[in-house]
Amino acid sequence: MLDSALAALASLADPSMLLMLLIGVVSGLVMGLIPGLGGTAAVAILLPVTFGMEPASALALLIGALAVVHTSDTVSAVLLGAPGSASASVTMLDGYAMARKGQAKRALSLAFLSSMAGGLIGAVGLTLAIPLARPLVLSFASPELFMLTVLGVALAAVLSRGNVIKGLTAGLAGLLVGMIGTAPTTAEERFTFGSLFLGDGLSLVAVALGVFGLAEIASRASQRRGDKQSVEVTGGWGSGIREWLGHWSQVLRGGLIGIWAGVLPGVGATAGTWLAYGQAVATAKDKRKFGKGDPRGIVGPESANNSVEAGDLIPTFLFGIPGGVPSAMLLGMLLTYGIQPGPSIINEHLDLMYMIIWAFAIASVLGALFCFMTVRPLSSLTKVPFSVLAAGLVVIMLLGSFQDGGQLGDLWVMVLLGVAGWVLKSTGFPRAPFLIGFVLAIPMERYYFLTDSLYEGFEWMLRPGTMVFIAVLVLPILWNVFKWVRARRKLGTDDDPKSDSAPDAEAPLKNSVWSLAAAAVLLVVFAGSLLLSSSYSPDAKLVPQLVGWVGVIMSGILLALELRTRKAAMAANRRVAIPAAAYLTAPAEAVTVAAGAAPDATQQPGIDPGAGASPAARYPAGTTGAGDGRGLAWGPKWTSDASFALRTFSWMAGFLILTSLVGYLAAISIFVPAFLLIVARAKLKTTMIYTAVLFILMLALPSLLPIDLPQGLLATWL
Secondary structure, three states: HHHHHHHHHHHOOOOOHHEEEEEHHHHHHHHHHHOOHHHHHHHHHHHHHOOOOOOHHHHHHHHHHHHHHHHHHHHHHOOOOOOOOOHHHHHHHHHHHHHHHOOHHHHHHHHHHHHHHHHHHHHHHHHHHHHHHHHHHOOOOOHHHHHHHHHHHHHHHOOOOOOOOHHHHHHHHHOOOOOOOOOOOOOOOOOOOOOOHHHHHHHHHHHHHHHHHHHHHHOOOOOOOOOOOOOOOOOHHHHHHHHHOOOOHHHHHHHHHHHHHHHHHOHHHHHHHHHHHHHHEEEEEEEEOOOOOOOOHHHHHHHHHHHHHHHHHHHHHHOOOOOOHHHHHHHHHHOOOOOOHHHHHHHHHHHHHHHHHHHHHHHHHHHHHHHHHHHHHHHHHHOOOOHHHHHHHHHHHHHHHHHHHHHHHHHHHHHHHHHHHHHHHHHHOOOHHHHHHHHHHHHHOOOOHHHHHOOOOOOHOHHHHHHHHHHHHHHHHHHHHHHHHHHHHHHHHOHHHHOOOOOOOOOOOOOHHHHHHHHHHHHHHHHHHHHHOOOOHHHHHHHHHHHHHHHHHHHHHHHHHHHHHHHHHHHHOOOOOOOOOOOOOOOHHHHHHHHHOOOOHHHHOOOOOOOOOOOHOOOOOOOOOOOOHHHHHHHHOOHHHHHHHHHHHHHHHHHHHHHHHOOOOHHHHHHHHHHHHHOOOHHHEEEEEEEEHHHHHHHHHHHOOOOOOOOOOOOOHH
C-alpha cells in the first residue's frame, strides 16, 4: 500500500496533472463564491471537460474543485453576511459579527486555516479508511453490493432534511429516470417511446445540471442587485493565525465530526457544520460570546465543512454509496471509465485512490493560500448581482451538457429537468436522493440479476453482510416512524395545521397547490411506468415494476397527506363564520383575525400592512380565505418568484431555439445582451463588455480544450 501511495504522489508531480489540479482549485474557489452553486455546480460544470481524459487527470480536476468550494464560500458569509452556500451560514453567525467590528482579516484567517486543516484531516481519515475497510470490502459479493445500492438511495432519502416520504419518492423517481434506455440484462429498450435519442439513456451531466444548476438559476435570477453593504477587509492576518493555533482542539473535533457527517449518506456539509457548531457551544465554558464574534464559532464549523467532502468519498469509492450530489457525479464518472467501486477499485486501482487523497490534501492547502492572496478581488465578485451571472452560467452549463452526447436533445432534456428540479426544490422535495437514485439505477439492477442468478430464492438475504445492511436500512425508518408517532401523541389535538403547512425560505411553495399537484403528477408518472413496463420481457420489467409499485404507494401516501393538511387548514379557517359583506367594511385587524391568522398582518403572505389598503387589496385572489375555507388553507397559488422562474426557463428555451437555428456563437451574441438588458437590467457598457468577453472565450475554447460547439441549421445549409 505504501508503494501505491508513493506512486500516486509521484504521478501528481507531472506538470499536466498539476495543471489539472490548479484549474480545479481555481474553478472551485470561484464557484464557492456564487450563492447557490457550490460543489454540485463545480463538479457538474467541469465534468464535461473530463471527457476523453485519463481517469487520473479527470479526478485531479474534479477533486481540486470539490476540496476548496467550502473554503471560498466563507468570503461572502464574512464580508457580506450572505453565505455562498448553506453550510457557510453557520460561519456567518460569528464571522460577520467579527467583520463588522473591523476584524474581517481575523475572521477570514481563522476560516481559511480551519478549512485547510479540515481538508487535511479528511484526507487522513480517507487514508486510514482504506486499510480498515479493505478486508470488509473484499468480502462483498453481489448480494452485499445490491443491498448497498438500495441502502444508498434509502439512506439519502431517510436522512435528508424535511419530509421522509418526499425523500423516498424523489429517490424512486430518480431510479425510474435512470432506467430510461437499454436494459442492462436484456438489451431491451425501456421508456424510450421509440426514440433513438433516448435509447442510450439520459446524460448524467444533463440530469445533474438541470435538476440543480438550471433550477438554482431560475430560483435566484430575480436577484438584480448585489450587496453593496460589505465591510472592509481590515484587522490584520497575524492575530487570526495566532488565535487559530490556540484552538487546535476545536479544529480536530470539527474535522472528525465532518468526516462522520460525510460518511452518513444524505447528511452533508450543512448538517456537519451545525453539528460542529453545536459541540463548540456545548463544550464551551463561556457561551455568551457565540453569535457575537466568537472565534470558536468559526473554527469548528469551517474545519467540519471541508472534512465532510473527504468523508463523503469513503462510502462512495469503497462501498459505492454516494453520500451527496457531488460524490454521486464522481461515482457516475468512474462508472463511465469502467471503474467499479468496492473490491474492484481497491484491487485494481489502489494507486488511483491514493492519488485522490493526495489531490484532496494538496488542493486544501492551495485553496487556503489562494484565498489569503486574492481575498480582495474575490470579495468584489460577491457583489455582482446573480441575474448578471446567470446569463454566463446558462451558456456554460448548456455547453457542458452538450459535450456528453453531442446532441441538442440533451439540452432540451436539461431544461425540462431544470423545471422539474425547480418544482421539487420549491415544494420541499430533497433533490439529492433523486440524483443518487439516477446514478445507482443501473448498478442496482445489474447486481440484483447477478444475485438472482447465483442464489436460490431469497437465501442471499441470510448472508451475514446482507442482514447487517437490511438492519441499517430498516432501523432509521423505524426510528423516524417512532419519532413521528411520539410527536403526534405529544401534540395531540393541539396541533396547528397552519404551522405544519407553513412554507420556508428554501421551499416557498411547500404545502400549497403546487406541492399537491407535484404529488399527483408523481403518482401519475409511477402509475404510467407500471402500465408501460407491463409489456416488457420478464427480466426487463422486474425492477421497473418493483420501483413503480413502491413509487405508487409512496406518492399515494404523499397525496393523502397533502389533502389531509388542506382539510385541517380549511377547517381552521372556518372556525369563525362571518358574512362576506362584513369583510368589505371591517378594519384590517378584524379581517386578519377572522381569516384565522395572527393579528400581525405582516406575518401573512400577500397581506399589505398599510393602513389605507382595502380588504380586497390586502387579500388578493388566491391568498386568503375570507371565511370560505380557501386561500390560506391552500397556500400560495402563483407567486412573483414562480412567474420569474417561468420567464427564466422561457429565456433558456429561446436560447436553445436560436442555437438550433443559427448555432451556439450566434445565439450567444443575441441571448446574452438581451438577457442582461431586459432581465438583469444591466448597463449598456456592462452588457457590451460581458458579451464580448464571453463570445471570445467560447470562440477560443474549442482550440484550448476538447470541446465542440453546437451547430445550427444555418451552418448545415451553408
